[in-house]
Amino acid sequence: MEPVPGTGVPRTGARAGWTVRNPSAPDRLSALVARVSPGAMAAERTLAVHPGLTTLFPEGLARGATVLCAGGAATSMATLLSAGAVGGGAWVGVAGLPTFGVQACREAGVPSERVVLVREQPTTPFDDGTWGQVLGALIDGFEIVIFGAAVSLRAGTARRLQARLQTRGAVLVVVGDAGPFACDQRLAGVAEWGGLGDGHGHLATRQVHLTLDGRRQQRPRHDTIWYPSPTGAIVPVGLVGAVAPVDERVASLQRTG
């Protein structure tokens, strides 16, 4: 078995037709250091994003921003937006989304133990004042807040919350309708499913055509990502040939000595 250059580890999972990119050891280490560093400082005004979204968010997710997720895959995209930051130690607060799916959240790379959900009782929905307090507490404590009931907020509350967001450096991801929030960026997706036939197969792959529009952006950015790809990865469609799935690169343990 030929060793992977720079690591001395035998290459195991290189499939035919895949060009396995082997970052050298220092590269891997520096990537790892960036991942395990204890949270980004407030001075570094961005949060990391999932590798699948780097073409749309090359600088990462700006702290203090409000991002609207709309379109067919809104909840999935909101989860994916938080995945990168959670990898760096952030917590996610979810409010106004009683239907939040945990399993999908795990599949997007967000461990469910880092997610705290605020759920109103169906009989007593929160009013504007309560939402203001709840979101205020969430913004104070969580670096990513996913909110799905923006329409029940008044404009004044939304303004106050966004000011708080700026101070605290959290990111508010609004799902569905922006309501009174002035969104800095708008991420719209159109999903295209594969794998389901006429009475056979199952939903297996999805390509999401994403459009990112922002107030500080001259023109919208477009990208299409696999979410998930046939191998289960979440990657930009253009990169699918270049990057092997993560588990394929893990070398098996070998007995030594």
Added chain:
Amino acid sequence: MAPARLVVVQCPQWSVVAAGCAAGEAVAVIHANRVVARSNVAAAAGVRVGQRRREAQSRCPHVHVVDHDPGRDARAFNKVVDAIADLVPRLELTMPGTLAFAARGPSRYFGGDEALAQRIDAVLDAVLAPTPGQPGQPGQPDPARAARAMRVAGRPGVGIADGRFAATVAARHASLAGCPQVIDVGGSASFLAGLALRWLTDAGGVPADQVDLLARLGLRCLGDLAALAEPDVIARFGLPGVQARQMASGCDDRPIGTADPPAGLAVVNDYDTPVHHLESLVFGARQLAERLVGALAQRGLVCTQFAVVAETEHGESCERLWSMPTGFGMNAMAERIRWQLDGWARGQGAGSDADCFGDAAGEPTSGIIRLCLDPTEVRADVGVQLGLWGGRSQADDWAQRAATRLAGLIGDEQVMVAEWCGGRQLTDAYRWVPAFLSSVFDPAPTPSRSTPSRSTSRLPAGLAADGPWPGQLPSPSPAVVHPEPIPIVVLDGAGATVTVSGRGVVSAPPVTIMPARSARSAMPPRSAMPARSVGSMVAAADVITAWAGPWVVDERWWDAARHRRVARFQFLTASGRAYVAAIEHQQWWLVAEHG
């Protein structure tokens, strides 16, 4: 060299006394969802230090929960400190509720250790339980509050012994016995020898897991640990073990590794005009603390004990020693200075709320002209190594604080975390449990939570979470899962409802999916979720372009009450939406949605 002889005064459960509760009231002081102190009544009902709030409330439903406030504790404790400072100079404070001082000088002055202990005890009695006939005695704080202290949380104890740990243990014993405990010179080791190992945690601050390890290795009491040879202990347990052994043998003088500081580190602030306002003084003190910590850090040191000396224009001065075995950071140092100055500014007058110097009845009579921080004990700053994986970060603390605050705001049951419990249905695999019940925010998290590979302790017996669960829908999982399924109608090309036979055969290919305007109540009533949840409803009739199914699940057929027989489908519609639907008892339900 023999360890210094120390007097330790300890007021048990001081936070409860400082909170000012009535005698006979069950009170628990809570910090980060855990009980840090409880009153005697609460203790009798089963409330223990370290319990979760909810647990304490279930043991004792009428318990009065008070938030932890170290500043309040320190202010209240200042009365005790002031009273003892009249007898003894240079008191050393670690936390509100505990103070220590060297016995050597005062003991000779008052005529022996026994006499000194009696004297201190009498002063404590006078401060904490004044006789009702003399309310106006000088040095008496709020008498009503003080009178309660004994009944609320037990008697303060005075212990004199060689070594800090032995004196602390003696003070605990004194608190239980009701009279001061004086251990003879050189008698600390024999006093400690018969005591249980858990005293190391209770009075010495040794981590519980280390004490547990010692116990599992067959050491029964402190004498066993003291009898081990020091080289053996250092070989097996390292420095923490040596420290525990020193405590157990009654010869711990100061924390291991600490030394007298190099000269010339004291920082002094001389004010040209007397400062009267507490806030401006504390602000200046903060800068002093910053200077001191910076100067120590340059030499690679951290301060474990320092003296704060404040002098007024009229020559009065207030000196206290503050100690912390883990070393002071700038904030901790500034906080201690604040406690001391705050207490002094309020004076010994009857609990005045003055925050200006010179306003209160007793000392001080004018503004502060000099503030001095003098480190008295330092050690090499080896730093605190935070865990690379799995340690607690600041984000974790923030999140925990926010969750606690939210629970207070909207109710415990509405702040949830997900817990894996296994199952074939989408709504079964995870369930939302209230955050206060879960172990997410525990300092020692159990790794098994929400990890599919291990079983969860909370599951009912006989329900294995880590089963393979054949019959689960394959990934990707839907991002929108309805906690309560929504009734829908699925029609075939001829406009008839699609059915699934007992053998799992579909009557006709499904063509249209539409919301059930009038859901037939064939099923037990299920409340539909509010319509405004995102992407939730099948808004109007939609054409199915691709579908698969039925995947039949026949669950718990042996249990008539919980038996479920469900056929699941995946639908892809012309509008590009993907649904997971199920038919049960000939009624279609929208279970989830790939949103």
